[in-house]
Amino acid sequence: MARSVLVRTAATAVVTGVLAAGVSACGASAGDDKHPDHRSFALPGRTLTVDSDDADLEIVAAPANKAGTVQVTRWFKGRVVVGGSPRVSWSFQDDRLKLRMHCDGFIADCSAKYRIEVPRGIRVTVDDGNGDVQARGFTDPLGIHTSNGAVHVTDSTGPLDLHSDNGAVRGDVSAPRVRAETSNGEVDLTLRRVPDRVDATSDNGAVTVALPRAAYHVTAESDNGGVSVSVPRDDRSPRTVSADSSNGKVTVRTAN
Template sequence: MSARTASRTRRLAAFGAGAAALALLTTGCAGDASADGGAEPEHKSFALSGRTLTVDSDDSRIELVTGDGDEVRVTRWFTGRALLGSTPRADWTVEGDELKLRVSCSGIVTTCDAEHRIEVPADVAVSLRTQDGGVTAKGFTTPLTLRGSDASLTVEDVSGPLDLHSADGAITARSVSSSRVRARTEDGSLTLALARAPQRIDASSEDGSVTVELPEAAYDVRTKVQDGRTNVSVLEDRASSRVVSITTQDGNVTVRPAG
């Protein structure tokens, strides 16, 4: 199973029914699983009682964007096939202010592909956790918290407090104007590109390089590297109120001016 896609394929090494039975089953299966290959989008909208949206997802690519209006709007693309076993399905449920996204893809020789686009009211904070599916988020001015397992996280053009954690996947943040950023990877590279000088950055990686690009200013840069090289080329000042703290166990650290 790839850690960079929400597709999941399981194959049975010994198929006792033989080649003829397999060919018969194949004739009746659905088309190729691809969100871009003809799957009709489905839509769902719901209102929030509070100002925070919680998303719990697995086996799906997620796109988070800000939208107009007071409701959360979700668009889903899903395709799946199974030669034998349960019919693949995708479910979405809302409980309070939590949106739960699930994909069921089990059986013999199954393929599923799911993608969700979530449009969030501009004044709503988002807290998302996902397993096995990449996440992209763009345009948020409110607090944004993303937690991923087997998932890459990509953030762009955000200015609210930012908290990112990936257990197995790269983290990339571009055009970030947030004053406070926390980012941690356990197995993957970490890249933060700041568009405005932050007050505080806490970044760490257990196994992967960390690169931080900063606007012109003086920073109190604190690095701790167990196995790797450190290259800091921004203006450093231990008395600065702008603190950049970076730790890695196995990976290089680079802190450089934004280009």
């Protein structure tokens, strides 16, 4: 009897190891979902908060014919070998769009991503627990925070406040004010119009700020890395640029 138990235990361990290896080798990808879900949510005011726990997000300014509603498309793939069935949920209350993924089990592998179309003229705040965030086309204030993932903003003219705890922060924008910060990763900003203020900081990574030709009041520092400033400098200029890294090269240059 004891020998049978040991054999079954060993066999279970082998099967579990094989299953785990299979899940690791072929991870779930939301991009494989050929039939995404769609929802519309009525937006009661002029603000929107996107609250996501574990997903990649694409957030875009919507065409004029979609004013007054938030359009959401969701891609999801998930499997749990030992545990409950994986699922995703979405809800909307006041101005908060809440996105959740439930993927619990001994061997679980899930992936979700969303495309969120927001009416123009809306102030947007994004808080993503784990995932990359891309945004484009915004003319109003936009704030993005992800605990683990990259942030990338393009084609936007409103003030930006961008933060990642672990990931690169990039922007190619015409915003008047930009604050970009990461605890671990590079910051790479290109400004297409002369900004009023830029603050770019990385605790561990290079910082690059490319600016239109003009004179700026520049502060650039690195605790462990080179510093290069090639834009015209004027300490009396109302246009201020601060670029700082604790561990990485800092570059402030004229945009090509």
